Amino acid sequence: MTDQPRGAAEAVDTVLAALADPTRRRLLELLAAQGEATATTLAAHLPVSRQAVVKHLGVLDAAGLVSGGRIGREVRYAVQPAALDATAQWMAALAVDWDRRLARIKHIAEAAERESPAGRTSRNASDPPK
Secondary structure (H helix, E strand, C coil): CCCCCHHHHHHHHHHHHHHCCHHHHHHHHHHHHHCEEEHHHHHCCCCCCHHHHHHHHHHHHHCCCEEEEEECCEEEEEECHHHHHHHHHHHHHHHHHHHHHHHHHHHHHHHHHHHCHHHCCCCCCCCCCC
16 A cells, blocks of 8 residues: 555555445445434345344444444444545545656656657648748
8 A cells, every 4th residue: 555554554455345345335325314323224225134234334333434322222323434534545645646657657758759759840841941
């Protein structure tokens, strides 16, 4: 990854692995829209069982993307944005690095084109001499 400490890199890996599953991404979208919800409420919006939702929420919880809190007999889940923010910052830093590299490649290619004989415009025989 970039110049992150080992723990930070592992956290990003865990978040990306959790987000690789479309059902988990949908759970995050639902929680972001609703604020907080139970596994039963979330399962009503998905083509999977409540038990599958609980397992997916466990993966999201382990990645630091959601947290569950017990209220009476219910466990209500909510999005925890810190892990997602850290991953977004890593991605932004990676994008900046790639943009810098691509700009350098472009600069080198443009300089090579200006210096090559093929890159120079040739004078037409009908053009007046300079």
